[in-house]
Amino acid sequence: MLSKEEALQAARQFLEAAYADDSSGWTIVVLPDGSYRYHAGWAVRFDSQEALDSGQPWVGPMMKILLVPDDGSEPEFPPTNIPVPDYLEKLAAGEWPAGGDAR
Template identity: 40%
Template sequence: MTAQEALTAAREFLARVYPKAPPTIVLRPDWVREHDWAWEVVFDSQEHLDSGDFAQALFTRVVVVPKNGHRVDFMPTVFDVEMQQYYLATGRRTRFEAEH
């Protein structure tokens, strides 16, 4: 899977979640990052970008696009940065999951 394919998958996912504007979803190729297990696709709302008003920002602004074709979804919001990196590298939500 390429970065462009990940961006397209994230765009299609977000179009289903936010079918009508506002919010107006903004995705940019330079906001896509590759990890071992998945692509991390950051997005924002045009309303937030235009105003700078955090109240116009969406609650979560990261979509995870697994490279293996599994379901595209939002990054779990309960994860700290270390867990986000672990999840993107392995596809596992906890280190416990790897042990069992």
């Protein structure tokens, strides 16, 4: 089981790599207070510093949550076609992905 600090560090590393070649110029910031534990890991919130400074939520990435599994597998962005709580319920029930690798 990952501590919150371990999950935040894993998220930072993943996001730095994911946005390293991004031409947007956004400064990605992990938001510890908006992060929470779910059944098999952490849901880590993040945003762009530019969105935080401007108060304009549409500045920065559209997806602003990252899932960091306890099992040490790579963090992942949740699918955008269903709400995150619904996705986490499906994941816990073994209904996602179809055929079910339920972490």
